[in-house]
Amino acid sequence: MNNLQIKNLHVEVEGKEILKGISFEVASGQVxxxxxxxxxxxSTLAYALMGHPLYQITNHKSQITIGNKKIISLSxxxxxxxxxxxxxxxxxxxxxVSVMQLLRTAYQQIHSSPKKSEEKQAIQNPVLAxxxxxxxxxxxxxxxxxxxxxxxxxxxxSFLGRSIHDGFSGGEKKKVEMLGCLVLAPKxxxxxxxxxGLDVDALRVVGKGIDFLRKRNVGVIVITHYNRILRYVxxxxxxxxxxxxxxxxxxxxxxxxxxxxxxxxYL
Amino acid sequence: MQNTYKYxxxxxxxxxxxxxxxxDQGVVENxxxxxxxxxxxxxxxxxxxxxxxxxxxxxxGGDLNPINFDNIFYYISPTDKKVSRWEDLPEExxxxxxxxxxxxxxxxxxxxxxxxxxxxxxxKSINAALQKKGVVFLDMDSGLREYPQIVKQYFGSVIPPGxxxxxxxxxxxxxxxxxxxxxxxxxxxxxxxxxxxxxxxxMGQFERTLIxxxxxxxxxxxxxxxxxxxxxxxxxxxxxxxxVKKGARVRYTTIQNWSNNVYNLVTKRARVEExxxxxxxxxxxxxxxTMKYPSVYLLGRKARGEILxxxxxxxxxxxxxxxxxxxxxxxxxxxxxxxxxxxGGGRTSYRGLVxxxxxxxxxxxxxxxDALLLDEAxxxxxxxxMKIDEQxxxxxxxxxxxxxxxxxxxxxxxRGIGKTQAESMIVNGFIEPxxxxxxxxxxxxxxxxxxxxxxGSVG
Amino acid sequence: xxxxxIHETKKEKxxxxxxxxxxxxxxxxxxxxxxxxxxxxxxxRLTGRGASVNVIxxxxxxGDNKITIHxxxxxxxxxxxxxxxxxxxxxxxxxxxxxxxxxIEKNAQKxxxxxxxxxxxxxxxxxxRSDPALEILTNDVRCTHGSxxxxxxxxxxxxxxxxxxxxSVAAQLLVDGxxxxxxxxxxxxxxxxxxxRILWETM
Numbered sequence: 049m050n051n052l053q054i055k056n057l058h059v060e061v062e063g064k065e066i067l068k069g070i071s072f073e074v075a076s077g078q079v080x081x082x083x084x085x086x087x088x089x090x091s092t093l094a095y096a097l098m099g100h101p102l103y104q105i106t107n108h109k110s111q112i113t114i115g116n117k118k119i120i121s122l123s124x125x126x127x128x129x130x131x132x133x134x135x136x137x138x139x140x141x142x143x144x145v146s147v148m149q150l151l152r153t154a155y156q157q158i159h160s161s162p163k164k165s166e167e168k169q170a171i172q173n174p175v176l177a178x179x180x181x182x183x184x185x186x187x188x189x190x191x192x193x194x195x196x197x198x199x200x201x202x203x204x205x206s207f208l209g210r211s212i213h214d215g216f217s218g219g220e221k222k223k224v225e226m227l228g229c230l231v232l233a234p235k236x237x238x239x240x241x242x243x244x245g246l247d248v249d250a251l252r253v254v255g256k257g258i259d260f261l262r263k264r265n266v267g268v269i270v271i272t273h274y275n276r277i278l279r280y281v282x283x284x285x286x287x288x289x290x291x292x293x294x295x296x297x298x299x300x301x302x303x304x305x306x307x308x309x310x311x312x313x314y315l
Numbered sequence: 316m317q318n319t320y321k322y323x324x325x326x327x328x329x330x331x332x333x334x335x336x337x338x339d340q341g342v343v344e345n346x347x348x349x350x351x352x353x354x355x356x357x358x359x360x361x362x363x364x365x366x367x368x369x370x371x372x373x374x375x376g377g378d379l380n381p382i383n384f385d386n387i388f389y390y391i392s393p394t395d396k397k398v399s400r401w402e403d404l405p406e407e408x409x410x411x412x413x414x415x416x417x418x419x420x421x422x423x424x425x426x427x428x429x430x431x432x433x434x435x436x437x438x439k440s441i442n443a444a445l446q447k448k449g450v451v452f453l454d455m456d457s458g459l460r461e462y463p464q465i466v467k468q469y470f471g472s473v474i475p476p477g478x479x480x481x482x483x484x485x486x487x488x489x490x491x492x493x494x495x496x497x498x499x500x501x502x503x504x505x506x507x508x509x510x511x512x513x514x515x516x517x518m519g520q521f522e523r524t525l526i527x528x529x530x531x532x533x534x535x536x537x538x539x540x541x542x543x544x545x546x547x548x549x550x551x552x553x554x555x556x557x558x559v560k561k562g563a564r565v566r567y568t569t570i571q572n573w574s575n576n577v578y579n580l581v582t583k584r585a586r587v588e589e590x591x592x593x594x595x596x597x598x599x600x601x602x603x604x605t606m607k608y609p610s611v612y613l614l615g616r617k618a619r620g621e622i623l624x625x626x627x628x629x630x631x632x633x634x635x636x637x638x639x640x641x642x643x644x645x646x647x648x649x650x651x652x653x654x655x656x657x658x659g660g661g662r663t664s665y666r667g668l669v670x671x672x673x674x675x676x677x678x679x680x681x682x683x684x685d686a687l688l689l690d691e692a693x694x695x696x697x698x699x700x701m702k703i704d705e706q707x708x709x710x711x712x713x714x715x716x717x718x719x720x721x722x723x724x725x726x727x728x729x730r731g732i733g734k735t736q737a738e739s740m741i742v743n744g745f746i747e748p749x750x751x752x753x754x755x756x757x758x759x760x761x762x763x764x765x766x767x768x769x770x771g772s773v774g
Numbered sequence: 775x776x777x778x779x780i781h782e783t784k785k786e787k788x789x790x791x792x793x794x795x796x797x798x799x800x801x802x803x804x805x806x807x808x809x810x811x812x813x814x815x816x817x818x819r820l821t822g823r824g825a826s827v828n829v830i831x832x833x834x835x836x837g838d839n840k841i842t843i844h845x846x847x848x849x850x851x852x853x854x855x856x857x858x859x860x861x862x863x864x865x866x867x868x869x870x871x872x873x874x875x876x877x878i879e880k881n882a883q884k885x886x887x888x889x890x891x892x893x894x895x896x897x898x899x900x901x902x903r904s905d906p907a908l909e910i911l912t913n914d915v916r917c918t919h920g921s922x923x924x925x926x927x928x929x930x931x932x933x934x935x936x937x938x939x940x941x942s943v944a945a946q947l948l949v950d951g952x953x954x955x956x957x958x959x960x961x962x963x964x965x966x967x968x969x970x971r972i973l974w975e976t977m
Binding site for chain 2: 880883893895896897898899900901902903904905906907908909910911912913914915916917918919920921922923924925
């Protein structure tokens, strides 16, 4: 059983405790929604799961596991290789590094372990790049795969050659984050407020993407503020996060209730 | 220019005295003797004189060759420097005073007509309030006399006489300037205006100012005047030393508008300790040549320095000004904003240094220089230097030189505003980010002055 | 007349001068990457109306290399354009000094001049000195310059880590990207490849 287990997670940011003991379990193929008011710690959860250095785990009883593998002490890149993916709300631009280049490098780093010297050459030597391969896939095969996913996301091919997130609109950034998730094939994916700032068409596309992940047996955590995404994706479990604690968990009905009543009763 | 004045302040020394022309050991000893100084200060002056002789003129900056050091009076009592009658002032000056809206009393004072600036009364009452808080605000001569221990501890500690030729000169013949001491935790909310405590010594050519802000204190010191300052002295070489202790904040605002015969060479530096903040606001409108680079030495963790500089150069003027920020501790930040305007053949040069020493990790510096060239005859230079010896830093510099934008002009004109007025509106808008940091009266005067300059009605 | 010159520094001391006459265009790419000490002086004089120059300097300093680049963009005719970008990546105890001047003479009205120096410090012992200067003697011009120095962006590194990329590989991606954004200014693909090859040859 390859579940993502979060146990008693306590997280501090600059000395202040933000998450005060979060516990829940996501099975493969399940979609969990995490909702809550501003300041409840939603983004902290996303970044702490991914091991961002600013988010300190203070309690030695806290644990995060994927199946049997304990990942709470792993570095960020090790967690990605263990099968975790974080689609960010406001990803940073990296001028000079194209979307395709990043995906190619990440895929290789995650799915195969090339020798160190080949590593370097494959990245900047255009000739050797043609010899790139990972997981049994050659470069042209990989490129086709990426283009296919871009197409389903209604993301123009031209984005693949552009510097990642450099001058992209909010919607374009979120689509590229989703693209990364589809291409890199993680076991568990966290979406940090993917619905914020998206128009109806983009939301629909993203919703389809999450459903696709579900069918591929990827476990998904959707962190949402406005709950709009939940109109396009039906969650299996809904958690309400208030002031760093999960105050209630339930089915999709809980989401509808929150939509009507808000968070007042938890505050 | 012939301005021989009589200027009677109520002061102990009430007669005209002039040292013999030129500089030598005797002149320096005379100055010290007249002031009845303690031996250590006399020695300090003499040592500085030797350094003055040793040091060469800087090879960069403005043209200092015309200065004839032998043809200067190094000590003149101020009674000798101003016109005695309003009518004796050149017409442009009188006119400017009127049009900028200088208060009547100030006009009279500046022109020397008034025996005493009425603010002497203001000074006395302010001083009473300050004394209650333990704040000391005196001219430098009095400071040395009444607080010799403190002065001895800090005098020359930020700018040693050997720092540069003109610091050495000032160190040997200094006279006048201010001494300000702010005790621990005291906040002085009202800006201390140098002209409040005007007495003779203030308008010196070789002013020496020392400001000490103890831990957690705050002071805002203001000197200078937007109105054109008339003086016979052709060489001004001031030194300003500021010590900002832990968590203290000092803001030093200067506006100078010396007449076009003056060489204005100033060394200004602040030493800033942990979490201290130093803000230099520097306006250079007058003089034939100004060389001035207010500096911050960030010695303690999280120390911060900010330098805002405005320079205006009209015909025959060269403003060679800028700033220096030296990062010697971690998490220090500096910000330098320079705005300059050249017109009618004037030349503005920004000269700056940002230096980061090893160990000054996580330091940040940002420098922005904007220069406006108003016509074909004028010139603008930018000479920044960055020396970076620490990896974990973020250092940025950017500069822009341009003329008044056609689109901006057209827009204003299309709203019925005449060309000259539109230009001065744009120029005022250009300097606004810095002007808004000035005390209100200065800001108002400065804006009007710029307007006048643009209209071409003032020199 | 349009030309592209790729100049690879091989000697310790070099002096290059280019004079651009009326309406001529030049793109000059300067590559310093052979782990040698270098002292390069490049002067570009725009003497004819409408002349324009694009200078791209790419520098890799290693070991105890001492590299100095001094450039001059001199505008002596009206409606001339110059655009300079010098990017340096410094490893180990390398020292890099960039000095440059844009000088726009009195008769060079309606000229545009740009100058940018960007330095990336990859080790704690590298040193940089940057002195970009401007001397503008006429007013109907547009002129800007800038200089930035720092280390690799931690947020960018973390983003790449979140994609499973090991730090050393991520650093290499960012260094490549650092130069790529300058190389992207060249339109000819073959020249771009050549520049990349020259840049990374020693690695």
